[in-house]
Amino acid sequence: MQRILSSQLPAYAGRTVTVAGWVHRRRVLKAVAFLIMRDRAGLVQIVVTDPDLRDKLEELTEETVVEVTGTVTINSAAPLGVELTQPVVRALSAPAAPPPFDLYRPLLTANLPTQLDHASVALRHATRRRAVTAAAAAAEGFRATLDARGFTEIFTPKIVASATESGANVFGIDYFGSRAFLAQSPQFYKQLMVGVFEQVYEVGPVFRAEPHDTARHLAQYTSLDVELGFIEDHLDVMAVLRDVVAGMTEAVADRLPGVKMPIVPAEIPAVHFTTALEIAGAPADEPDLAPAHERALGEWALREHGSDFLFVTGYPMRKRPFYTHPEPGRPTHSNSFDLLFRGLEMVTGGQRLHEHADYVAALNGDLTGVETYVEAFRHGMPPHGGFAIGLERFVARLLGATNVREVAVFPRDLHRLTP
Amino acid sequence: MQRILSSQLPAYAGRTVTVAGWVHRRRVLKAVAFLIMRDRAGLVQIVVTDPDLRDKLEELTEETVVEVTGTVTINSAAPLGVELTQPVVRALSAPAAPPPFDLYRPLLTANLPTQLDHASVALRHATRRRAVTAAAAAAEGFRATLDARGFTEIFTPKIVASATESGANVFGIDYFGSRAFLAQSPQFYKQLMVGVFEQVYEVGPVFRAEPHDTARHLAQYTSLDVELGFIEDHLDVMAVLRDVVAGMTEAVADRLPGVKMPIVPAEIPAVHFTTALEIAGAPADEPDLAPAHERALGEWALREHGSDFLFVTGYPMRKRPFYTHPEPGRPTHSNSFDLLFRGLEMVTGGQRLHEHADYVAALNGDLTGVETYVEAFRHGMPPHGGFAIGLERFVARLLGATNVREVAVFPRDLHRLTP
Numbered sequence: 071m072q073r074i075l076s077s078q079l080p081a082y083a084g085r086t087v088t089v090a091g092w093v094h095r096r097r098v099l100k101a102v103a104f105l106i107m108r109d110r111a112g113l114v115q116i117v118v119t120d121p122d123l124r125d126k127l128e129e130l131t132e133e134t135v136v137e138v139t140g141t142v143t144i145n146s147a148a149p150l151g152v153e154l155t156q157p158v159v160r161a162l163s164a165p166a167a168p169p170p171f172d173l174y175r176p177l178l179t180a181n182l183p184t185q186l187d188h189a190s191v192a193l194r195h196a197t198r199r200r201a202v203t204a205a206a207a208a209a210e211g212f213r214a215t216l217d218a219r220g221f222t223e224i225f226t227p228k229i230v231a232s233a234t235e236s237g238a239n240v241f242g243i244d245y246f247g248s249r250a251f252l253a254q255s256p257q258f259y260k261q262l263m264v265g266v267f268e269q270v271y272e273v274g275p276v277f278r279a280e281p282h283d284t285a286r287h288l289a290q291y292t293s294l295d296v297e298l299g300f301i302e303d304h305l306d307v308m309a310v311l312r313d314v315v316a317g318m319t320e321a322v323a324d325r326l327p328g329v330k331m332p333i334v335p336a337e338i339p340a341v342h343f344t345t346a347l348e349i350a351g352a353p354a355d356e357p358d359l360a361p362a363h364e365r366a367l368g369e370w371a372l373r374e375h376g377s378d379f380l381f382v383t384g385y386p387m388r389k390r391p392f393y394t395h396p397e398p399g400r401p402t403h404s405n406s407f408d409l410l411f412r413g414l415e416m417v418t419g420g421q422r423l424h425e426h427a428d429y430v431a432a433l434n435g436d437l438t439g440v441e442t443y444v445e446a447f448r449h450g451m452p453p454h455g456g457f458a459i460g461l462e463r464f465v466a467r468l469l470g471a472t473n474v475r476e477v478a479v480f481p482r483d484l485h486r487l488t489p
Numbered sequence: 490m491q492r493i494l495s496s497q498l499p500a501y502a503g504r505t506v507t508v509a510g511w512v513h514r515r516r517v518l519k520a521v522a523f524l525i526m527r528d529r530a531g532l533v534q535i536v537v538t539d540p541d542l543r544d545k546l547e548e549l550t551e552e553t554v555v556e557v558t559g560t561v562t563i564n565s566a567a568p569l570g571v572e573l574t575q576p577v578v579r580a581l582s583a584p585a586a587p588p589p590f591d592l593y594r595p596l597l598t599a600n601l602p603t604q605l606d607h608a609s610v611a612l613r614h615a616t617r618r619r620a621v622t623a624a625a626a627a628a629e630g631f632r633a634t635l636d637a638r639g640f641t642e643i644f645t646p647k648i649v650a651s652a653t654e655s656g657a658n659v660f661g662i663d664y665f666g667s668r669a670f671l672a673q674s675p676q677f678y679k680q681l682m683v684g685v686f687e688q689v690y691e692v693g694p695v696f697r698a699e700p701h702d703t704a705r706h707l708a709q710y711t712s713l714d715v716e717l718g719f720i721e722d723h724l725d726v727m728a729v730l731r732d733v734v735a736g737m738t739e740a741v742a743d744r745l746p747g748v749k750m751p752i753v754p755a756e757i758p759a760v761h762f763t764t765a766l767e768i769a770g771a772p773a774d775e776p777d778l779a780p781a782h783e784r785a786l787g788e789w790a791l792r793e794h795g796s797d798f799l800f801v802t803g804y805p806m807r808k809r810p811f812y813t814h815p816e817p818g819r820p821t822h823s824n825s826f827d828l829l830f831r832g833l834e835m836v837t838g839g840q841r842l843h844e845h846a847d848y849v850a851a852l853n854g855d856l857t858g859v860e861t862y863v864e865a866f867r868h869g870m871p872p873h874g875g876f877a878i879g880l881e882r883f884v885a886r887l888l889g890a891t892n893v894r895e896v897a898v899f900p901r902d903l904h905r906l907t908p
Binding site for chain 2: 135300
């Protein structure tokens with residue numbers, strides 16, 4: 071018999087159906103026993119009255135995979151309004167060993183390191199599954215928004231010859247006897263691809279040899295990268311980012327109807343860095359925003375604009391990478407932006423330099439390690455800009471997860487290389 | 490004025506519009522000059538009669554980025570049936586240096602190594618852009634097919650602690666002072682995630698330290714990985730693969746209307762390995778199919794079934810990885826398959842073992858390096874299977890490209906680490 075999902079059961083009331091999934095929990099009472107089965111869509115309550123099957127429940131340990139054929143019976147007290155009665159149960163796996171922590175409780179009681187040590191089991195818990203599902207949905211919303219605008223997806227090298235973008239925190243590789251590095255971002259490649267497709271995006275892993283053991287650093291994370299040409303300035307990039315964030319939150323809301331997503335205003339309020347310092351009560355010569363400043367700005371945006379989101383534009387050039395485009399008429403500042411969400415930096419982006427001569431000047435003539443990148447700007451590049459979203463951190467913030475590791479399936483960090 | 494794309498011009502006949510793109514070619518005749526501009530949608534012919542602008546064409550070298558405002562004028566001899574007249578041209582970049590090869594010719598005349606040395610320019614040529622566009626479309630079709638079936642996208646680690654799946658051809662990394670490796674495939678992780686989401690896929694880079702310098706090997710390629718649970722056997726996996734390949738070819742045809750795609754039969758013909766040997770005229774004790782055998786099978790499938798595609802099932806166990814599920818009743822053979830396209834192997838897959846005891850037996854009790862992977866099978870895994878498609882190779886075969894490097898944007902191989 072063709073298997074159906076738990077979520078389809080209410081449509082089959084009175085009929086005999088087959089479901090399959092994992093033994094989520096067993097409850098053996100005096101006259102009756104309940105088998106709660108979990109599939110990818112939810113839970114099913116199975117009522118066991120037959121004494122033989124009741125005895126057999128002994129070996130149907132939690133997490134054993136089973137196939138159950140039974141009658142769909144209306145019971146308003148059951149989770150779906152229906153339950154399966156007169157079941158025939160067939161095990162599809164050997165009896166499962168007890169998980170290292172209970173998966174049927176509302177919250178995982180094990181601490182995070184223990185969860186991560188047993189990730190393949192911990193991820194089966196509803197809370198972990200939800201976070202990883204949200205990441206998948208967010209990536210889907212990201213791509214759908216950009217596909218609708220004619221962007222082209224690209225797949226760029228993760229093994230690179232030089233570690234020049236930030237200089238630090240790179241992993242070294244033995245590449246056929248040569249020294250190479252894992253890419254910290256597709257920044258250079260996505261810019262070059264603007265010369266080919268005008269508007270590109272990439273969803274892929276990036277690697278940071280982060281020596282920080284914090285709740286928001288991973289050695290590998292998923293970067294959602296965007297770059298687009300023929301812009302006027304960074305404001306055009308911010309308009310695309312606004313739509314991308316809206317598309318991502320909508321996709322999460324669609325996939326996880328129970329999860330409350332923030333509203334993305336049609337136009338996200340924006341303040342220049344110099345104004346932001348004033349709002350935050352910071353000295354006018356501060357070169358960057360401290361976390362406390364960002365929190366103050368988040369409160370201000372909510373109070374003044376009713377918005378969870380706020381753009382800060384015009385960061386000082388000296389705090390931005392060399393390819394950043396300066397602000398016309400105020401070269402100490404830049405055509406760059408951060409997107410804050412409830413007072414936390416969520417996305418960084420800006421307009422880039424697009425003239426070869428400007429790159430040479432920005433690098434003071436030292437092109438070591440970036441020769442082929444800079445050379446490409448001799449061959450006609452339009453004004454362009456872009457941004458990058460760290461998927462796991464973005465989703466963690468949307469969901470209010472305290473640790474970015476809750477959003478990754480098998481996170482990698484300073485101390486963790488397995489499972 | 491809001492920029493429009495070249496493809497939109499016919500809808501604006503008689504109106505004044507602005508387009509932007511690259512100077513593709515200049516042709517200066519006696520009485521008139523033509524400027525051919527390229528944007529992401531195509532080419533525009535711009536007619537220059539004004540003597541001042543004609544002189545200015547000198548510095549509008551090929552690949553310079555320009556913005557052109559002019560009148561859309563019907564001319565049946567022009568590429569789009571329209572051309573721009575009375576143009577005002579503004580350069581958006583400094584005059585471009587001459588490309589190392591002509592981009593306006595129908596074919597790139599430079600050899601492949603030269604193209605790859607100057608990839609950011611070579612990729613602007615229509616032939617290269619088409620191949621990379623096909624790869625993007627194929628990835629989109631892959632995901633759309635699986636999203637419609639309720640699969641969940643996953644993002645798994647590319648840095649792993651042990652190099653055990655194939656043993657050879659792995660890149661070593663210095664991971665915070667420990668030895669680690671670049672993942673050759675997400676095989677183990679996608680199997681474990683079947684325990685969480687039942688059906689998963691991943692689009693991501695995989696790394697092979699291939700010592701072969703051939704037209705089909707890359708050190709990094711994009712792997713499209715699928716794994717699904719609650720299957721009867723490998724035939725269920727093959728049915729999903731059929732739909733995925735159909736979705737991919739349809740997506741390429743949609744994005745590139747001029748490119749002819751093969752027809753994917755509603756049911757792809759399948760022959761067992763032992764029959765395949767007979768058809769190919771190979772000795773009955775051959776452990777694998779040689780390229781000549783695969784070609785013979787491709788001809789047979791076309792002749793007997795009118796199909797460009799053929800499944801070969803039941804490969805000998807000794808030629809398949811340890812996690813392969815044997816064929817019930819014939820344990821020397823396996824529940825595995827290859828998909829051949831016009832006599833070339835295109836996709837490999839099969840049913841996997843799902844019982845812990847079977848893994849221990851398959852590995853002869855030696856779990857070194859795969860401890861956490863095998864351990865997960867103690868906790869209830871359904872019968873499952875899957876496949877992996879190498880995106881660049883798949884697209885190269887669909888397009889008839891002779892070298893897989895033509896489909897990758899910045900390929901990595903034994904000799905190439907830049908650009």
